[in-house]
Amino acid sequence: xxxxxxxxxxxxxxxxxxxxxxxxxxxxxxxxxxxxxxxxxxxxxxxxxxxxxxxxxxxxxxxxxxxxxxxxxxxxxxxxxxxxxxxxxxxxxxxxxxxxxxxxxxxxx
Numbered sequence: 001x002x003x004x005x006x007x008x009x010x011x012x013x014x015x016x017x018x019x020x021x022x023x024x025x026x027x028x029x030x031x032x033x034x035x036x037x038x039x040x041x042x043x044x045x046x047x048x049x050x051x052x053x054x055x056x057x058x059x060x061x062x063x064x065x066x067x068x069x070x071x072x073x074x075x076x077x078x079x080x081x082x083x084x085x086x087x088x089x090x091x092x093x094x095x096x097x098x099x100x101x102x103x104x105x106x107x108x109x
Contacts, residue, residue: 007061015058017065021046022054037068 024032025043033043049057057064069075 010061010063011058014060014064015054018046018049018054018058022049 021032021036024035025047029043033040036043038046069078
């Protein structure tokens with residue numbers, strides 16, 4: 001696979017991710033913010049982007065979405081534990097929920 005092909009795939013993935021994020025935010029904002037691990041300001045910014053802005057942002061050569069598990073131990077815990085199908089999804093959600101939300105800061109004074 002050549003570099004141009006990889007960059008094209010990254011751009012396609014970025015655009016799909018941005019469109020999905022906007023759709024999720026319009027449908028159920030609190031749930032989308034939790035699943036996307038974004039704060040209210042980022043949600044507003046994503047919702048305000050026009051189609052042209054989305055396309056421009058998607059053309060980055062960097063992935064805009066990021067892997068939800070912060071370390072290999074979490075990934076192993078989800079993928080290697082024999083669990084019932086329904087419980088494995090719940091376990092995965094719990095592990096990902098334990099990750100700090102992007103942009104969340106301690107606001108206590």
